[in-house]
Amino acid sequence: MTDLDTPAHGTATGTRDRSRPRAALPALCATQIVSWGIVYYAFPVLNPQITGATGWPAGATTAAFSLGLIVSALAGIRVGRTLDRRGPRTVMTTGSAVGAVSLLIVAAAPNVPLFMAGWALAGLAMASTFYQPAFAALTRWWAPDHVRALTIVTLAGGLASTVFAPLTAALADHLSWRHTYFVLAAILAAVTIPAHALALRAPWPNPPTAPQHTGASPGAAQVVRSRPFLLLATAFTLSAFAMYAVVVALVPLLLERGYTTSQAAWALGIGGAGQTLGRTLYATLARSTTVTARTTILIVLGGLTTAAFAVVPGPYALLIAVAVMAGMVRGNLTLLQATAITDRWGPTHYGHLSGLLAAPATTAAALAPFAGAALATPLGGYGPLFFLLAAVSVAAALTAPWTGIPVTGLRDSHNLSVKGRSVPVLRGPSRY
Numbered sequence: 001m002t003d004l005d006t007p008a009h010g011t012a013t014g015t016r017d018r019s020r021p022r023a024a025l026p027a028l029c030a031t032q033i034v035s036w037g038i039v040y041y042a043f044p045v046l047n048p049q050i051t052g053a054t055g056w057p058a059g060a061t062t063a064a065f066s067l068g069l070i071v072s073a074l075a076g077i078r079v080g081r082t083l084d085r086r087g088p089r090t091v092m093t094t095g096s097a098v099g100a101v102s103l104l105i106v107a108a109a110p111n112v113p114l115f116m117a118g119w120a121l122a123g124l125a126m127a128s129t130f131y132q133p134a135f136a137a138l139t140r141w142w143a144p145d146h147v148r149a150l151t152i153v154t155l156a157g158g159l160a161s162t163v164f165a166p167l168t169a170a171l172a173d174h175l176s177w178r179h180t181y182f183v184l185a186a187i188l189a190a191v192t193i194p195a196h197a198l199a200l201r202a203p204w205p206n207p208p209t210a211p212q213h214t215g216a217s218p219g220a221a222q223v224v225r226s227r228p229f230l231l232l233a234t235a236f237t238l239s240a241f242a243m244y245a246v247v248v249a250l251v252p253l254l255l256e257r258g259y260t261t262s263q264a265a266w267a268l269g270i271g272g273a274g275q276t277l278g279r280t281l282y283a284t285l286a287r288s289t290t291v292t293a294r295t296t297i298l299i300v301l302g303g304l305t306t307a308a309f310a311v312v313p314g315p316y317a318l319l320i321a322v323a324v325m326a327g328m329v330r331g332n333l334t335l336l337q338a339t340a341i342t343d344r345w346g347p348t349h350y351g352h353l354s355g356l357l358a359a360p361a362t363t364a365a366a367l368a369p370f371a372g373a374a375l376a377t378p379l380g381g382y383g384p385l386f387f388l389l390a391a392v393s394v395a396a397a398l399t400a401p402w403t404g405i406p407v408t409g410l411r412d413s414h415n416l417s418v419k420g421r422s423v424p425v426l427r428g429p430s431r432y
Contacts, residue, residue, distance in 0.1 A: 020141045020202060025149060027199030028134045029156035031096070031192045035129045036157055037164025038184045039099055039122055041272075044248050045168040045265050048255070049177045056112055062248070062369045064116040069366025071123025072130070073359045079127045080136065080355025087204030088137040092196040095128025100189035107181035129192065131157065132358055135338045136351040140205055143347055147286070150338045151279055158275030158331050165269035169262055220349040224356055228344065232295075232403040233360050236337060238396035239299050240361035242389040243330060245368035246306050247271075249389075250323075252373075253382035257313055267316075267323045274327020275334070282335045291343045292404040298336055299400050301329045303393030310386035337361075344405050 043065050051058045082091055102125055105118030127133075134153055142149035164184075171180040223229050247268070254264035285294055305326035312318055341353045376385045 021199060023199035024137065024141065024202065025152060027195040028137065028153050031092070031129065031195050032131065032134060032153055032157035033160045033163060034188060034191045035096070035099065035125075036160035037167075038188045039103070039126060039129075041161040041164050041268070042168040042181070042184055044251050044268060045165050045261075046172060046177045046180060048251070048261065049172055053177060056115070059370065059373055060112050061115065062373045064112070064119040065248075066366040066368075066370040067116055068119035068121075068123035068126065070363055071120050072126035073362030073366060075124050075127035076132055076358050076362060077352075077355040079133060080351040080353075083133055083136040083351035084349065087140075087200070088133050089196065089200035091128050092133050092137075092200060093193060095125045095133075096188070096192035096196055098122075099125030099129060099192070100185045103181050103185035103188065107178045107185065129196075131334065131338065132351075132354060135354065137200065139338075139342060139347050139350050141202065146342070146347075147283065147335075147339060150335060151282060154331065154334050154338070155276050155279045157334075158272050158279060158327070161272035162269045162276075163272070165265045165272070166262075169265040173262075220352050220356075223345050223349070223353060228403050228405055229353075229357070231399055232340060232344075233357055235295065235299060235396045235399040235403060236340075236357065236361040237364045238392050238399070239302060239333065241364035241368045241371075242306060242392040242396070243302055243333065243368075244365035245372040245389050246309065246326065246386065247330075248369035249372045249376070249382055249385060250309070252376070253309065253386065254319070256382050259316065263316060267319055270320055271323045271327035271330070274324035275331030276327075277324070278328030278331035279335055281328075282332050285332065286339070290404070291340075292401055295336060295340075295403055296397055296400040298329060298332050299393060299397040302326075302333060303390045303397060305329055306386055306393060307390035310383050310390065344403075 047058065047061055050056065050061050079091060098121060102118050102121035105121060106115060109115035109118055131154070135150060138149040138153060139146045168180060168184070171183060175183070250268050251261075251264040254267055255261065289297065305322060308322045309326070312322055337358070341347070341350050341357065345353065372385055375388065376382050379385050379388065
């Protein structure tokens with residue numbers, strides 16, 4: 001692999017650090033919209049047409065998509081280590097090229113095995129271009145103001161389904177699903193390859209120091225073995241299973257209720273607008289809650305919106321309102337996961353730890369579409385499936401309150417940020 005990354009290192013600490021690539025933030029905003037919109041959100045829209053045109057079972061096509069997500073989860077661990085050492089440029093540029101090639105394979109696949117091979121390759125692209133590498137880049141380049149940068153890029157990324165679900169449906173109205181994927185692959189290559197290659201050229205800085213409330217930055221192995229990390233991974237895994245099953249099952253749920261493909265695609269897409277709206281509120285939520293409280297609150301709200309889809313058959317405008325609310329919750333959950341490592345353990349091993357934290361959640365997200373399609377029939381339809389997914393969110397919410405870090409053994413001089421204010425840690429164990 002040709003090394004595109006600049007080897008120089010420095011420490012990015014100020015809001016005007018010259019090592020920051022000015023074009024990186026707008027470029028990542030654009031590439032997250034295009035990458036998520038094409039590689040992820042186009043599939044739920046096109047899958048009914050794929051199965052109808054080919055005669056392949058829905059379970060097989062959904063399993064292929066799930067395979068891509070599983071590959072993404074496993075590859076994300078290695079990608080995270082590479083990002084910590086070398087930065088995002090080579091990883092994300094190569095991932096963009098791989099993504100375009102993978103969609104060409106998917107589009108041309110004459111049978112299910114080759115279709116699956118295309119999606120497996122797409123999994124490598126997901127690991128290299130989706131939020132994880134973008135978050136690692138922004139957390140390092142924009143420290144200590146990374147939350148603002150993360151919010152901006154996820155505000156843009158939330159528009160991925162809003163833009164590409166209706167666009168994919170419109171293309172599919174005039175083209176076959178294969179030609180639709182050909183067009184989408186061309187768009188993916190034209191936008192993301194040059195954007196990543198040209199905009200991510202700044203020196204990769206050394207990691208900033210850990211925040212004071214964490215004390216000395218713990219080693220990655222120590223963190224991974226800790227109870228809070230294991231419980232956080234459990235909560236995010238259960239939540240991801242429910243959330244991504246909802247995303248992929250929403251279109252068939254609405255089709256089952258008599259809505260058109262276009263109406264279902266718009267309901268899916270409008271959830272992206274809800275994600276963008278919800279993310280504008282995350283900074284306020286973070287200032288007014290502890291990390292464990294907002295983790296619990298957001299997962300509970302995810303379960304409530306999932307249950308709402310199960311109990312609200314219409315009218316269409318009400319379903320759109322539920323889709324917006326569900327999108328708002330998803331948007332905040334994305335930022336919650338993006339900041340989970342730095343909030344608890346600091347940014348030193350962000351890429352590695354976020355890859356490990358994301359791996360089981362991404363695997364659950366990968367299995368969710370297949371499991372949802374498999375469970376819908378024995379459960380009696382997609383409505384009961386949504387009730388089951390709401391119950392999974394409840395289980396995640398019950399785990400969330402135990403994911404904080406016990407503050408023990410810190411000296412009196414250490415400060416702890418509580419609800420946006422710096423206060424001294426005096427004595428005794430506590431949980432933030």
